[in-house]
Amino acid sequence: MPTKVSRSAGFLASSLTPSTAITPDSDSFLEKRSASSSYSVEEVPLDALPNWRIGDRLSHSSGRFFAVEGLSIRTDFGPKPEWCQPIIIQPEIGILGIIVKRIHGVHHFLMQAKMEPGNSELVQYAATVQATPSNYQRVHGGRPTPYLEYFREHAGRRIVFDQLLSEHASWYLHKRNRNMIVEIPEDEHIAVADDFAWLTLGQLRHQLERGNRVNMNARTVLSGISYAAQDDADSYGDIRDPFRLQVVESHAAGRSNDEVSAAMTWLIDQKSKFSLDVRRISLGEMDEWASGTDSIRHRENRYFRIVGLSVSATSREVGAWSQPMLEPTSGNVVALICQRRAGVLQFLVQAMIQPGLTDRLELAPTVQLTPGTYSGPEDLPPLAEYLDAPQSWIRLKAVQSEDGGRFLHADTTHLVVNVPEEHTIDAPDNYRWMTLGSLNRLIRSGHYVNVEARSLIACLL
Amino acid sequence: MPTKVSRSAGFLASSLTPSTAITPDSDSFLEKRSASSSYSVEEVPLDALPNWRIGDRLSHSSGRFFAVEGLSIRTDFGPKPEWCQPIIIQPEIGILGIIVKRIHGVHHFLMQAKMEPGNSELVQYAATVQATPSNYQRVHGGRPTPYLEYFREHAGRRIVFDQLLSEHASWYLHKRNRNMIVEIPEDEHIAVADDFAWLTLGQLRHQLERGNRVNMNARTVLSGISYAAQDDADSYGDIRDPFRLQVVESHAAGRSNDEVSAAMTWLIDQKSKFSLDVRRISLGEMDEWASGTDSIRHRENRYFRIVGLSVSATSREVGAWSQPMLEPTSGNVVALICQRRAGVLQFLVQAMIQPGLTDRLELAPTVQLTPGTYSGPEDLPPLAEYLDAPQSWIRLKAVQSEDGGRFLHADTTHLVVNVPEEHTIDAPDNYRWMTLGSLNRLIRSGHYVNVEARSLIACLL
Numbered sequence: 056m057p058t059k060v061s062r063s064a065g066f067l068a069s070s071l072t073p074s075t076a077i078t079p080d081s082d083s084f085l086e087k088r089s090a091s092s093s094y095s096v097e098e099v100p101l102d103a104l105p106n107w108r109i110g111d112r113l114s115h116s117s118g119r120f121f122a123v124e125g126l127s128i129r130t131d132f133g134p135k136p137e138w139c140q141p142i143i144i145q146p147e148i149g150i151l152g153i154i155v156k157r158i159h160g161v162h163h164f165l166m167q168a169k170m171e172p173g174n175s176e177l178v179q180y181a182a183t184v185q186a187t188p189s190n191y192q193r194v195h196g197g198r199p200t201p202y203l204e205y206f207r208e209h210a211g212r213r214i215v216f217d218q219l220l221s222e223h224a225s226w227y228l229h230k231r232n233r234n235m236i237v238e239i240p241e242d243e244h245i246a247v248a249d250d251f252a253w254l255t256l257g258q259l260r261h262q263l264e265r266g267n268r269v270n271m272n273a274r275t276v277l278s279g280i281s282y283a284a285q286d287d288a289d290s291y292g293d294i295r296d297p298f299r300l301q302v303v304e305s306h307a308a309g310r311s312n313d314e315v316s317a318a319m320t321w322l323i324d325q326k327s328k329f330s331l332d333v334r335r336i337s338l339g340e341m342d343e344w345a346s347g348t349d350s351i352r353h354r355e356n357r358y359f360r361i362v363g364l365s366v367s368a369t370s371r372e373v374g375a376w377s378q379p380m381l382e383p384t385s386g387n388v389v390a391l392i393c394q395r396r397a398g399v400l401q402f403l404v405q406a407m408i409q410p411g412l413t414d415r416l417e418l419a420p421t422v423q424l425t426p427g428t429y430s431g432p433e434d435l436p437p438l439a440e441y442l443d444a445p446q447s448w449i450r451l452k453a454v455q456s457e458d459g460g461r462f463l464h465a466d467t468t469h470l471v472v473n474v475p476e477e478h479t480i481d482a483p484d485n486y487r488w489m490t491l492g493s494l495n496r497l498i499r500s501g502h503y504v505n506v507e508a509r510s511l512i513a514c515l516l
Numbered sequence: 517m518p519t520k521v522s523r524s525a526g527f528l529a530s531s532l533t534p535s536t537a538i539t540p541d542s543d544s545f546l547e548k549r550s551a552s553s554s555y556s557v558e559e560v561p562l563d564a565l566p567n568w569r570i571g572d573r574l575s576h577s578s579g580r581f582f583a584v585e586g587l588s589i590r591t592d593f594g595p596k597p598e599w600c601q602p603i604i605i606q607p608e609i610g611i612l613g614i615i616v617k618r619i620h621g622v623h624h625f626l627m628q629a630k631m632e633p634g635n636s637e638l639v640q641y642a643a644t645v646q647a648t649p650s651n652y653q654r655v656h657g658g659r660p661t662p663y664l665e666y667f668r669e670h671a672g673r674r675i676v677f678d679q680l681l682s683e684h685a686s687w688y689l690h691k692r693n694r695n696m697i698v699e700i701p702e703d704e705h706i707a708v709a710d711d712f713a714w715l716t717l718g719q720l721r722h723q724l725e726r727g728n729r730v731n732m733n734a735r736t737v738l739s740g741i742s743y744a745a746q747d748d749a750d751s752y753g754d755i756r757d758p759f760r761l762q763v764v765e766s767h768a769a770g771r772s773n774d775e776v777s778a779a780m781t782w783l784i785d786q787k788s789k790f791s792l793d794v795r796r797i798s799l800g801e802m803d804e805w806a807s808g809t810d811s812i813r814h815r816e817n818r819y820f821r822i823v824g825l826s827v828s829a830t831s832r833e834v835g836a837w838s839q840p841m842l843e844p845t846s847g848n849v850v851a852l853i854c855q856r857r858a859g860v861l862q863f864l865v866q867a868m869i870q871p872g873l874t875d876r877l878e879l880a881p882t883v884q885l886t887p888g889t890y891s892g893p894e895d896l897p898p899l900a901e902y903l904d905a906p907q908s909w910i911r912l913k914a915v916q917s918e919d920g921g922r923f924l925h926a927d928t929t930h931l932v933v934n935v936p937e938e939h940t941i942d943a944p945d946n947y948r949w950m951t952l953g954s955l956n957r958l959i960r961s962g963h964y965v966n967v968e969a970r971s972l973i974a975c976l977l
Contacts, residue, residue, distance in 0.1 A: 148788045188788075209781070217781045233784055320670070320678045323694055327609045327649075334796050413875055414963075502875075502963065 081180075081258040085268060088168035088250055089178035092369045096172045099363040100349035104377045109348065111337035112144075113361065113379055119189040121145035121461070123351065123361055123379060125336040125344075126228060132329040132408035132416075134434065139341040141351050141361055142228045142411060143381065143461065148219065149187040151272045152206040152235040154245070155215065156253070163253035164277075165202070165245075169270065171459025172366040173380055175466050176267040179456065180259070183251070185272045201248050205237050213238040216279040218501045220509065221417060223457060224409035225425065226359070226381055228335070231413060234276045256280075256516060263514045266453030267466070271506070274455065277516060278509035279498055298450050298473060302515050305393075305400035306491040315496050318489060322418070322503065325406035325485055331415045358427035359383040364463065382463035386426035389507045390470035392441055393450075394480065394488075401488040403438075403480065404508060417505040418497065421486070422470075437483050444472045451514055469511055491515065542641075542719040546729060549629035549711055550639035553830045557633045560824040561810035565838045570809065572798035573605075574822065574840055580650040582606035582922070584812065584822055584840060586797040586805075587689060593790040593869035593877075595895065600802040602812050602822055603689045603872060604842065604922060609680065610648040612733045613667040613696040615706070616676065617714070624714035626663070626706075627734065632920025633827040634841055636927050637728040640917065641720070644712070646733045662709050666698050674699040677740040679962045681970065682878060684918060685870035686886065687820070687842055689796070692874060695737045717741075717977060724975045727914030728927070732967070735916065738977060739970035740959055759911050759934060763976050766854075766861035767952040776957050779950060783877070783964065786867035786946055792876045818888035820844040825924065843924035847887035850968045851931040853902055854911075855941065855949075862949040864899075864941065865969060878966040879958065882947070883931075898944055905933045912975055930972055952976065 101109050106116045114122035126142040154165040169181035183202050191200040191207075205212065216236040223230075239245060247253065254262075259277065262268040269277075338346040345354055351361035360382045367375035392403040407419035422439055429435055450471045457465035474480060494512060497503040504512075562570050567577045575583035587603040615626040630642035644663050652661040652668075666673065677697040684691075700706060708714070715723075720738065723729040730738075799807040806815055812822035821843045828836035853864040868880035883900055890896055911932045918926035935941060955973060958964040965973075 144793075146791050146793055214777070214781055217777075217784060219784055219787065233788060316675070316678075320675055323678060323680055326680065327611075327694060330607050332605075332607055500961070 081252070081254050081262055082265075084252050085168055085178060085180065085262075089170075092170065092178075094170055094172075094177055094366070094368045096177070097365045099365045099377065101351070101361070101363045101379060102348040103365075104363045104379065107363075107377070107379060109338070109346070111339065113338065113351070117189075119147075120187075120378070123338070123381075124228075125338050125341045126410060127334045127336050127340070128410045129332040130330060130408050130410075132331070135428075139336065139343060140358065140410070141338065141341070141344060141346075141381075142335075143226055143230070144228050144335075145187070145230050147188045149232040150184055150191075150203070150206050150235065151182045151232050151276050152184040152202075152237060153273070153276050154183045154202060154205055155236055155238045156243070156245070157241045158253060161255055163255055164259060165247070166252055166254050166259070166273065168250045168252070170368050171270065171456075172364055172368075172378075173461065173463040173465060174267070174270065174456045174459030175464055176456065177459075179268050179270040179459075180254070180262055180273055181270045182273045182276050185270075201251075205239070206233075206235050209235075209237060213240075216276070216281070216499065218279060218499060220275055220279075220498070220501060220504075220506070221412055222506055223462075224411035224417075224505060226383075226411065226462070228333070228411045229413045230411065232272070232275070234279055236276060236279065260516045263455075263516065264451070264453060266469075267456055269513075270456060271458045271510060274510045274513040275506055278504075278513040279495075280516070281495060281499060301395065301400040302491065305402075306495060314490070314493050318487065318493055318497065321487060322406060322416070326414075326416050328485075329406075329408050329416060331408050331410065333410050353427070357384065358425070362463065380463040381461060381465075383425070383457075383465050384427040385464070385466070386424075387465070387467040388422065388424040388442060388470065389420045389467055389511055390422040390424075390442055390472060391508070391511045392421040392438065392472050392474055392480065394474045394478070395476050396488060399490060401490055402494065403482060403486055403488055404494065404504075405482075406485045406487070407505065409505065412505070414502050417503055418489075418494070418508055419505045420508045420511055421482075423507050437486075438480070441472050441474070442470065444474070448472050448474060453514060455510060455514070467507075467510075469514055471511065471515065542713070542715050542723055543726075545713050546629055546639060546641065546723075550631075553631065553639075555631055555633075555638055555827070555829045557638070558826045560826045560838065562812070562822070562824045562840060563809040564826075565824045565840065568824075568838070568840060570799070570807070572800065574799065574812070578650075580608075581648075581839070584799070585689075586799050586802045587871060588795045588797050588801070589871045590793040591791060591869050591871075593792070600797065600804060601819065601871070602799065602802070602805060602807075602842075603796075604687055604691070605689050605796075606648070606691050608649045610693045611645055611652075611664070611667050611696065612643045612693050612737050613645040613663075613698060614734070614737050615644045615663060615666055616697055616699045617704070617706070618702045619714060622716055624716055625720060625738075626708070627713055627715050627720070629711045629713070630731065631829050632731060632917075633825055633829075633839075634922065634924040634926060635728070635731065635917045635920030636925055637917065638920075640729050640731040640920075641715070641723055641734055642731045643734045643737050646731075662712075666700070667694075667696050670696075670698060674701075677737070677742070677960065679740060679960060681736055681740075681959070681962060681965075681967070682873055683967055684923075685872035685878075685966060687844075687872065687923070689794070689872045690874045691872065693733070693736070695740055697737060697740065721977050724916075724977065725912070725914055727930075728917055730974075731917060732919045732971060735971045735974040736967055739965075739974040740956075741977070742956060742960060762856065762861040763952060766863075767956060775951070775954050779948065779954055779958065782948060783867060783879070787875075787877050789946075790869050790877060792869050792871065792873075794871050814888070818845065819886070820888070823924065841924040842922060842926075844886070844918075844926050845888040846925070846927070847885075848926070848928040849883065849885040849903060849931065850881045850928055850972055851883040851885075851903055851933060852969070852972045853882040853899065853933050853935055853941065855935045855939070856937050857949060860951060862951055863955065864943060864947055864949055865955065865965075866943075867946045867948070868966065870966065873966070875963050878964055879948075879950075879955070879969055880966045881969045881972055882933075882943075884968050898947075899941070902933050902935070903931065905935070909933050909935060914975060916971060916975070928968075928971075930975055932972065932976065
């Protein structure tokens with residue numbers, strides 16, 4: 056759904072403008088790149104993974120990449136006061152970076168068609184750079200990471216966004232990546248490698264709406280784009296879809312310091328209310344989990360499994376490799392409820408404790424549903440009934456993949472439900488209505504918005 | 517050293533103004549309150565503490581208050597790649613709150629004369645409220661906490677400052693307290709209880725300069741006072757001490773978003789450079805430490821001891837209690853080097869990994885010296901030679917106590933060294949010059965400035 060926007064606008068609006076795009080067809084580019092390489096992905100037993108060892112923990116012989124350990128959790132948030140689970144330990148901070156450049160006055164994002172073995176759709180648009188130090192220091196002996204220098208040697212660059220943001224905190228312990236957007240001058244030459252393409256924000260939105268075509272790492276970076284430079288709501292007047300107009304307005308609105316300060320104070324209230332105590336333990340100490348030589352799995356097959364994957368590809372830094380993957384039970388759903396309230400579109404977010412969060416609690420979507428956690432309808436979280444909202448309320452429904460470098464077949468249905476004004480929504484105390492503008496401010500401050508919420512917000516670009 | 521400031525100024529300057537103060541003599545008030553109660557503090561064996569149990573961990577039978585466990589640490593920051601140490605686990609978020617009110621136009625802070633058993637000077641000025649949930653929910657069956665409602669039920673209040681800030685990250689694991697300043701209207705009546713007094717910022721500064729009279733919890737709250745409302749450097753013209761004038765200017769300067777953004781990016785660079793891996797273990801797993809029934813101590817008596825303390829007092833919520841305390845080896849020093857650079861007074865801070873930090877790395881003072889860590893002069897950290905700077909460079913030297921509710925005889929020498937402009941200072945890459953204005957912005961964002969640096973900054977008020 057490309058939209059036309061007046062050219063007088065700033066960063067956002069100019070990016071929305073259809074242009075003589077460098078990548079005229081963002082659909083076929085991905086298909087072509089996908090067809091240009093061949094891949095094979097096969098599940099194997101954990102003890103068949105070369106260089107990986109399973110014992111108290113599952114780890115690589117180099118000590119790099121990542122490890123899987125046990126985690127013992129106690130909390131007074133949610134229905135379950137204590138449990139154990141496997142968790143991925145990856146202390147390294149990866150770089151997720153997008154290069155942006157005005158081309159004929161329109162912002163374009165340099166996206167990479169990237170294969171990730173865990174994705175249901177293997178090849179998707181990724182950030183320009185998506186690399187951990189283990190990758191870019193070439194522990195696996197692979198090829199160098201293109202464009203890395205724009206983010207590693209950033210002195211003198213125009214850094215549009217730079218923040219450490221959390222990753223899936225049910226699966227990773229204290230994992231964060233560095234999310235960056237670097238803008239290069241219009242006249243700076245940059246060679247575009249085979250797997251790369253310049254996309255406008257409009258093209259990215261189209262790919263996001265199709266689902267399973269913009270990977271998780273790209274989505275989290277895109278969620279940090281600020282509308283702050285763009286104060287004039289009139290310049291969005293050409294956006295004909297009334298819902299999208301409201302989205303843009305709610306992004307531009309509510310950026311006052313007062314609203315953000317009040318939200319911060321409320322967040323600290325929530326952090327003071329709930330406790331979280333985590334302790335790293337050995338895999339064998341988890342009674343409810345079976346840690347075998349083939350896989351690590353819950354004894355009732357709930358939540359997720361840790362399995363081995365053997366991958367060969369011609370388009371990655373190395374041609375073939377093996378690694379453990381986390382495969383969640385299927386049926387993950389994240390949903391944002393929004394509503395026009397006092398004339399402004401607002402989004403209902405919840406303060407949620409998750410075991411792997413660095414700072415224990417962040418803002419999550421209205422509903423964040425992990426099927427393994429719930430045995431029956433009586434276990435469903437608050438507001439889950441809105442997942443069955445009337446079709447006319449659904450403003451976005453798309454399946455998006457989680458990080459296909461760690462997670463196998465982790466497809467999450469993304470849902471945005473626009474509830475009519477006259478409908479009253481009863482939410483518990485740890486829920487709050489916020490504008491997209493305020494949420495964007497909190498994303499850009501780090502530590503405050505979880506990856507599930509950021510992924511949904513990226514879909515609202 | 518009370519100073520006179522023109523009355524036209526805003527928050528800060530009016531607070532500096534000498535006034536017909538409600539507490540005409542802040543010195544004698546503290547002495548009188550100290551004399552009005554009697555205290556006895558006695559070291560006892562850990563196994564003589566009622567309701568405390570020592571085993572894999574040292575903990576209270578209620579499960580509340582705090583516990584001491586072992587921590588295993590690996591890091592590539594600093595000279596030591598791995599070690600084990602006891603650490604205090606206290607997941608509860610305490611409230612450190614100061615009520616502020618204009619009286620005759622001048623800001624006054626409601627301070628409490630409070631006894632803490634670990635302090636060398638037992639009674640000091642504390643925040644209006646300094647309480648953990650275990651305290652104010654009266655787990656120990658004590659008296660209610662006065663003024664708590666101003667911070668717990670803050671709806672409609674003017675919240676001047678509200679942030680979660682880290683505590684001593686060498687001694688506590690992931691401990692943060694909620695630092696708050698709440699301003700009440702000039703015409704709102706508030707009864708002043710016996711142990712409480714309204715002090716101006718000038719009086720507080722005088723107490724800070726004397727040393728050991730403003731406790732650690734009050735200092736960290738005071739470090740969050742913003743000069744942002746006060747842009748007109750001219751209004752500080754009456755501050756006759758040229759150094760203090762420069763301090764005020766450097767607080768007002770450098771508040772541009774660009775300078776703070778650049779500092780944030782540099783901080784993320786530093787976080788990406790260094791790793792920290794911590795794991796909670798049992799007390800018995802620490803080879804270098806002897807965990808006995810009397811105390812927990814390092815086998816070479818370095819770093820600190822965990823001991824029992826039996827306390828009786830007439831001015832606390834309960835009349836008598838016992839608790840474990842951490843007693844550091846003596847001789848802790850923290851120092852900030854400052855220098856007028858390109859016309860602006862700047863402070864040299866370092867990005868430092870500490871095992872107990874929630875987000876692994878924060879800004880620390882130029883020198884943060886824990887004697888137990890260093891066996892000889894060859895082990896001294898960078899720039900330690902400035903601790904012996906010429907007397908004429910020393911702008912502040914005062915001994916301040918750490919939190920006397922957890923730490924015994926923990927006196928830290930605070931030093932501010934003003935190095936002349938012509939002198940060249942060579943600092944490693946993880947050091948950065950910053951204005952007090954930028955540091956203040958980072959304090960107010962949480963997560964970025966450690967308690968040692970905040971304590972020094974409070975002394976520069």
